[in-house]
Amino acid sequence: MTPTTAAVTPSTATATATATADNAAASGLDAAALRGTLERLAASHGIRQWDLGASCSTDISVQVDRGEAKQMKGAQRSAITVRVWNDEGLVGVTSTSDLSDAGLETALVGARAASAFGNPDDTPAFSPLATAPLPELEQPLRPARPILRLLDTLQDAERQLLERHPAIGTVPYNGLAQRLSERLYLNSAGACRQQRLSTASLYLYARAEETGRKPRSAGAVRMAYGVDDLDVAGCIDEAAERTISHLDYGPIDTGRYTCVFTPEAFLDLIGAFSSLFNARAVLDGVSLSGRNAIGQPLAVPFLSIHDNGLHPGNIGAAAFDGEGTPTRPLALVEGGVLRHFLHSEATARAFGVEPTGHAGMGAKVSVSPDWFEVGPTPGSDGGQQGLDHRAPGQSDGPGLVVIDSLSALHAGVKASQGSFSLPFDGWLVRGGEARSIEAATVAGDIRQLLNAIVGFEGEAKITPDGLCPHVWVEDLSITGDA
Template identity: 80%
Template sequence: MTRSPSGLDAETLRSRLDQMAARSGIRQWDLGAACSTDTSVQVDRGEAKQMKGAQRSSITVRVWNDDGLVGITSTSDLSDAGLERALAGASEASAFGNADDIPAFSPLATAPLQPLDQPIKEPVSILDLLATLKDAEHQLLESHPAIDTVPYNGLAQRSSDRIYLNSAGACRQQQLTTASLYLYARAEEAGRKPRSAGAVRLAYGAGDLDIAGCIKEAAGLTASHLDYAPIETGRYTCVFSPEAFLDLIGAFSNLFNARAVLDGVSLSNRESLGNTIAVPFLDLHDHGRHPGNIGASAFDGEGTPTARLALMEGGVLRHFLHSEATARAFGVAPTGHAGMGAKVSVGPDWFEIGATPGSGGGQQGLDRFTAEEPIVWIDSLSALHAGVKASQGSFSLPFDGWLLKRGERHSIEAATVAGDIRQVLKAIVGFEGEAVITPDGLCPHVWVEGLSITGDT
């Protein structure tokens, strides 16, 4: 096996754990580990604000006792002594395991893995990162006379490993390098409120980041919010940016989450599969392995391979996201969306949203810049942690965006958009433009009619 960026070797680690478990009389165990080396910088008006390097390790060990109960422990120590303590701690904790919710090994934890095309990039020095970010900040400050600061910024790189091992022979390891750039500018004109906007870029290495594109996007968005005005409260046809619509769907991912269904906190139930929950031209897939997903995972926290999964096709709910335990409860196969724990979590990876093939995709020729009626263009949503009632389906969220009238665009001073996700999914008019790759998924601009907009008047 190729040596990892952090020096870990899954085969060697599994051999060590097999020997330790045998000495302790432990028959069934598994381990999940995430280790990384991180370097990051921040700047403030041409000076270094923060330069940071860190090595992190997070290891979770589970042990099943002779009664089938599971104990779990966490550590950051990969030495023999540290792993033996973790095994012993998990073994002792298993006496207190929950007999009503016992996880098992995923039946797919030893299935073949399809390779991901993820080139390993050499890290650059922290001084090079600093010089690059200083230059990016300078260019952004020079791009518009009203931009006076870039209060939030960061350039970071990471080399990481993920490992899953179990006593039934599973041995998974994934190596990955990633880099990210974030620029958030602040602009102010005399007698006007400050306005802000930002942009982010991801890549496999710092040298591959689209720095010029990030600067251009941050500058353009910030300048576009300077010409702001209040908006009248009312109902509007809204156009969600790909990022905003993906955020909204992500906030209500309990619709597709089998763990949430079993716990009674989902908008769906066991009988929901096969029901129409959206317009008949909407497809939604979870596709964590998409080539555009920087940081894609080859397997989940239980070792199950990741794969493209149809959640909605033609507006019909087709599948739930599953762990081993939820899949067992539903009588299906795990889908590769599990975390790791005594009670295993389930979550989405990376959404693909678009038109159902052959459906026509709703209303054609949509163009927010030529629409006759007033259109609200929602660029980004805020306060998702506070403004979303996920188990009820309702939301009321502040947003940044523009009001468009016959091609004229004015930034909205302050407003919230409110609605119910089930109504939103059935009020989609159509899609504008090609789907765009974002950090959270693939999505076009999405038109939704009849949303309630409350202006700050």
């Protein structure tokens, strides 16, 4: 399969979308046939150990600008990685987009040649769980919709958002997309994994401006298995509410405040410091955690952080990782204590444990989290009870700072040192009244933050990155413009 991308005009959109959907259906991969081809080709070249990971997708997306189509795009993408182990146990890797017999043969031969340059100090092997039973996921395949229907839906959503407030003049960032994807993992030891998935996403990011005032922006995201399942109305409501709430802004005094992180903001912060739980980062010496950190206190005794890619709220959940290891829930922090690391086959072997289903694929395999669950540890007191940042009695004095969204995570986080200094959007709440903060930065150390959590507010919310309630943290440094 060769990657193709086409940007189309409205006059050709229907035909292009139909052809793309038909091609996606026609190009469904036959894992058993592909495995047979690889076995035959490998045997003909004397290759005894190999594996293959493939990811293919058909994507359709639209963007609009003031009611007009800004971009309409269809694309077919494929990424195939082939690894070969030579007689010395060294690994070579090649990438291709050609699943024909000739393309696969070229990839196998190229990977075998590359294996002569493999790193003998870091050699991956097959996951011992690559043939273990996979979890059953409820992931209905939804039909693709014509691109003009996506355009109509997004145009209507933009129109409704613009009508919510006179100050909302544009929705500069928006998009509606649908994807049909397929993943494979095969190896010479009998592993044969395959998963098909349909997903859809909508994002709306509005910009509002009043005379003599700075522009203010906010947005919302929704995901589902198909376009028809998307909560379009909810996305419009949330984007409008958040944008309007930032219009009446004011400065904040520099100082130390109790902060309330929204679920999205707290999950972003945990994700930025996920090397705390990453065995690859531990072995490479770029994690705050050491090899003997398991069983050591990391946070307040009522905090729980799990990685659970199988949660029903995780649209796009993967049943297996890049090495074929089944996905499973994993307790990272329980009762404030670090319980597990995220592992690939190689890191699990180094630690003497089983792989956890968080590996990528390559000569040096990466490790990454799937989907976080954050909340109180079952059976604990859960910290302070009855927290509500809107209640007048809980926001007296200097007030509470509600951190709605964090910016510049790529630049403001030093994961290997634990420090962060991040601009944010949010509100200062005094006496139950909230006012948007004009500009401010929150700074601190992630270990101190995890030990300064006061408690949780409200029900946990499902977001694209995980499940989390509002999180209260005391004594954080806020730098304002006042």
